Amino acid sequence: MAFTRATGKHRRPSRMQRSTARAAGVAALTTTGVIGTLASPALAAGPEPEQTGLLPVLTIGDEVADQIDAQAAAQQQAAERAAAEEKAVAAAKKRAEEEARKAREEQERAAREAERKRLNTFVLPITGSYVSTGYQAGSSLWSSGSHTGVDFHAATGTSVHAVGAGTVVEAGWGGAYGNQVVIRMHDGTYTQYGHLSSIGVSVGQTVTPGQQIGLSGATGNVTGPHLHFEARTSQEYGSDIDPVAYLRAHGVNI
Numbered sequence: 001m002a003f004t005r006a007t008g009k010h011r012r013p014s015r016m017q018r019s020t021a022r023a024a025g026v027a028a029l030t031t032t033g034v035i036g037t038l039a040s041p042a043l044a045a046g047p048e049p050e051q052t053g054l055l056p057v058l059t060i061g062d063e064v065a066d067q068i069d070a071q072a073a074a075q076q077q078a079a080e081r082a083a084a085e086e087k088a089v090a091a092a093k094k095r096a097e098e099e100a101r102k103a104r105e106e107q108e109r110a111a112r113e114a115e116r117k118r119l120n121t122f123v124l125p126i127t128g129s130y131v132s133t134g135y136q137a138g139s140s141l142w143s144s145g146s147h148t149g150v151d152f153h154a155a156t157g158t159s160v161h162a163v164g165a166g167t168v169v170e171a172g173w174g175g176a177y178g179n180q181v182v183i184r185m186h187d188g189t190y191t192q193y194g195h196l197s198s199i200g201v202s203v204g205q206t207v208t209p210g211q212q213i214g215l216s217g218a219t220g221n222v223t224g225p226h227l228h229f230e231a232r233t234s235q236e237y238g239s240d241i242d243p244v245a246y247l248r249a250h251g252v253n254i
Contacts, residue, residue, distance in 0.1 A: 183207060
């Protein structure tokens, strides 16, 4: 009677084949560090490797395989947690940078607004004083026949202030005006301060609202100490405008 031998197609993999496949998996896990910390007794409890003469074969039990799977899963979870933590740290850093950027922009905006307000601020040339002679008052004292500015009451040595922000374009003797200072204001207009007893600024100097530019006096063509103040559309004599209306238009209570 003839027996037909089963073909490889229907044969179950041999013990050697299964063990070799498991050993290959263990080697791969060892390479990635999955079972690097696995206690040696767990492996030692299994059968000794089979000797094939060609390839060392390691056979491990289901319990060891479960331990390997559990350790691999734990390492995967740890890696995922580390990645999540790193992502959270990066997001927090980005939020902090964005908040810092917004804070800087707000500070810069506030500084610009403060500077704008400073440039637009106007004050009286002499604190607490009043107009003793009005604009365009008629008298033979003035060559034009009328007053081209206003006079503020002030004793000699009283502090005289720039009424607003600008640049000094004249600082010295001004003939009938005596010692004078002329300032080009930031809006393109000009202000003049005459009959000073002393001058405290120089040509080209930038001044701020309320900054002292000199002391009042009685130099030039005067009958007594006071401050002559003019507002002009240009630096030249004859371009005068109403000083009181000028100051009021810039928010000065006069």
